[in-house]
Amino acid sequence: MHTVWKGSISFGLVNIPIKLHTATENRDIKLRQLHKECNSPINYSKVCPVCDKEIKNEEIVKAYEYSKNKFVVLDDEELENLRKENEDKAVEIVEFVKLEEIDPIYFEKSYFLSPDSGGGKAYSLLRKSLQESGKIGVAKITIRSKEQLAIVRVYKDTLLMETIHFPDEVRSSEEVPNIPSEENIVQKELDTALMLIEQLTDQFDPEKYQDDYRTALLELIEKKKSGELTVSASEKEAKIPSDMTDLMSALQASLDKTRKMPTTRKRKEPIKKKA
Template sequence: MHTIWKGSISFGLVNIPVKLHAATEDKDVKLRQLHKECNTPINYKKICPVCDREVKNEEIVKAYEYAKNKFVILDEEDLETIKKENEEKAVEILEFVKLEEIDPIYFQRSYFLSPDTGGMKAYALLRQALKESGKIGVAKITIRSKEQLAVVRVYEDTLLMETIYYPDEVRSAKDVPNIPSKEKVVQKELETALMLIDQLTVKFDPEKYHDDYRTALLELIEKKKAGETVTAKEKEPAIPPDMTDLMSALEASLKKVKKKPSGRKRKTQEKKEA
């Protein structure tokens, strides 16, 4: 597994040499853009619209647009100074919290942490302490010139670091338009919705979920490579077109679920039998 960062984790006076590895990978199928006439990949050039010419990399500077078409130019020397001041190769655990106290909206990317030379014992100590306490560590780390807030927790038998957003990076739910505040819910519809949720409730098993679009796209690519004719399959609508009211949709959904009676239904049946 490729190492993307080397440094240390510290909590209190304990220091653990570690390596950082990407825990996830993007498996999107990358498509290129070609010139339709000759099937040649399209090139992209950096053009200055005022000078009307292509601009070389050495002619480009970085800037912050603080108002429309008003910029503050930032020199590479200035950026490098800030980078060096904040790029200490350490994950400093600031405090410990319970995982359930952090809403999933804050989570960004996941990284595996492995012990570097001389870090085995301290690594095992932190792992065991986190397991037995049921807590996770809240830490700070600088990756690629950006200071990140992160959490350190145990995943299977490995320490996992997950970068999380700062509070001011998460938009307020109050700004979302058209959210019903005191919409009256019909009791019968609520009971039917709860029954549907109960029927569809299972133990989470990530292995049974697959990217159907990616699979279909790869199959399409293979068929095109082999010169086969491709025809699209028609998909049945989730709800018949004539079902315009909510109750009908809920009842139709329940009929489609073929499953043994689960907790709520079994308890109801037991009460009736008693």
């Protein structure tokens, strides 16, 4: 499993060297865009709309747009210094809470934690402590220059870290439009709805579910492949420079002209001297 981060996690005076591994993956099927005429993949270029030309990476700077078309430019050195100040490669658990106290809207991404060299015993201690207490740890971590709030909990036999949103990153539900106020619900309708919920209630088993669209799309792709209903990208033709074209035209014209000329000339008889 690929390691995406190395550092340590601490609670109190206990320090555990760890590795971070992405716990989930996006299984979406990515479709390429082709030019319909020749089936070649489409490339995307970084183009400046004012200069009307393609821009190289070394010509690009980062900036924050604080109002429409007004920017504060930040150079790479400033950003790197900020990153180094905040990324100390340590996860510090600052407090312990109950998992049910955190609404799922805060959860973002999951990572497996594995002990690095020499961290096995401390790793086991934290895992056992969380299991016995029924609590989870709340911590802070910086990943890819972004400071994250996170929780550490036990998942099966593994410590799992889940990054969670800061409060100001979760939008207020009061801003959602057209939410109806409480209306008069007929008791019979409510009883029927509750009965339906009861009939559909079961223990959650994730293995029962699958992405039906992705499965159908893969079947369609395989069907087209086996039926040889495929296309190939056209080879890019070598473009002859215009000056080369002009030169070739001139050479060809010269060659054609020489072909029209007689290949032999009549030999002149030598002038005889009079006796």
